[in-house]
Amino acid sequence: MWVAEGLTHRYPTKVLAELLPTCPQYCGHCTRMDLVGNSTPVIDKLKFAGKPNDRLGEMMDYLRRTPSVRDVVVSGGDVANMPWPRLEDFLTKLLEIENIRDIRLATKALIGLPQHWLQDDVRAGMERVATTARERGVSVAIHTHTNHANSVTPIVARATRAMLDTGIRDVRNQGVLLNGVNADPHALLDLCFRLLDGAQIMPYYFYMCDMIPFAEHWRVSVADAQRLQHHIMGYLPGFATPRIVCDVPFVGKRWVHQLADYDTERGISYWTKNYRTSIEAADPEALNRTFEYYDPIHTLPESGQQWWAQHADLDSTALKAAEVAEASRRMAALQAY
Ligand code: SF4
Incomplete structure (x- = not known):
């Protein structure tokens, strides 16, 4: 869904710029x-082909000629890995585009x-960006990522305070739901209260862990995610109650209660979408079809696990074995540490 190298246009009004x-x-x-x-x-990564300046320039050209995008x-x-002057230059150019209202x-x-x-240079630079944004009525926020209350340390609170003092609108957290780390109501609420009260960071989203290799031990089922969402309701202010979302392949973010159908035996949930992206622009059925997301097999009832055992092909069985071996290796390394 790249419309320029590193620029994903997946939602109607929003883009993701991977700088x-x-x-x-x-x-x-x-x-x-x-x-x-x-x-x-085991994983071949994409490589940017273009030179950094050319790529950022092409992103900017796309945003200038696409007024439907308001949010980057x-x-x-x-x-943080980008030298500040180059990041500030990119942000300053973004702020010059009339249709961009959220960064x-x-x-x-x-x-x-x-x-x-x-x-000091980062704080001063962010203050310049925030001042320009305020003058133009644009919201600039930081979205960070933490998954456990223990990570929200006093220096995190200081850094957040420093950023809020520059005049940006907010600092929000997008965590990942991880089995064994935070996937129970107490751990989630602990983290949210620590974020909110200890560091003035807004709990915003928890994403279900993506279906990526070597992450099965962290993933939870959609049913568990729904239960977690239910259990954390009513403790935090409504504006700070995080939504648990599933990033459904070919659909995008969906709240975990938004599924259209759910086969809990085989762990297959079905989701619909309400807009087209570039890759299905010509597909007349895109808005009528359902798209699947799969629960981890180890969370399924015995009958569901057996169904997968009978229907899995050799490749996926080999992959599963490799995943288990890798998870054991990591656990052993952790225990040795
Ligand atoms: S998920 Fe982790 S590794 Fe990936 S971009 Fe975010 S912070 Fe970096």
């Missing part, structure tokens, strides 16, 4: 692992490397 393919974090469950980081023995997520990887900067470094956002 660079690096990140200071490299999560095992990275939702952008098709691009972010170097290739590994500026991401990577992580924007969101994606950085997990606010949690993992808060010192970056405390540097």
Whole structure:
């Protein structure tokens, strides 16, 4: 769905600008692992072909000639890995485009490397961006990513305060639902209260972990995600109650209660979409079809697991074995550490 290299136009009014393919974090469950980081023995990553300046210029050209776009997520990887002057230049040019009303900067470094956002030149630069944005009535916010209350440390709170003091509109958290880390109501609420009260970060979304290799041990079923959403209702202010969402392939973000149908035995949920993207522009059935998302097999009832055992092909069985071996290796390394 790239309309220019690194610029994804998937929703009607919003785009995602991946400025660079690096990140200071490299999560095992990275939702952008098709691009972010170097290739590994099992995953071949995309490589940007264009030179950085040309790519950013082409993104800007697309946004100038596409007035239906009002909202740009500026991401990577992580924007903290981009030298500040180049990031500020990109943001300043974005602010000159009349139709852009929302700019969101994606950085997990606010949690993992808060010192970056405390540097004097970064703070001063963000203040210039925020001032221009305010003058033009544009909202600039930081979207960060943390998954456990223990990550919300005093220096994270300081860095967040520093960013809010520059005049940006908000700092919000988009976490990932991870089995064994935060996928129970107490852990989620603990994290949300720590974010809200301890660091003035708005709990915003929890994404279900994407269906990517080597992440099965973290994934939860849609049914569990629905239960979690139910359990966390009513404790936080409504504006700070995070929505648990599923990023359904070929559809996009959907709240976990929005599914059209659900086969809980085989763990297949069915979802619909209400807009076309570029890849199905000519498909007259796109808005009538359903799209699937799959629960992890180990969460299914015995009968469902057997159905998959009978229907899985050799390749996926081999992949599953490789995943189990990799998960065991990681667990052993963690225990040794
Ligand atoms: S912080 Fe975001 S971009 Fe970086 S590795 Fe994690 S999920 Fe991927």
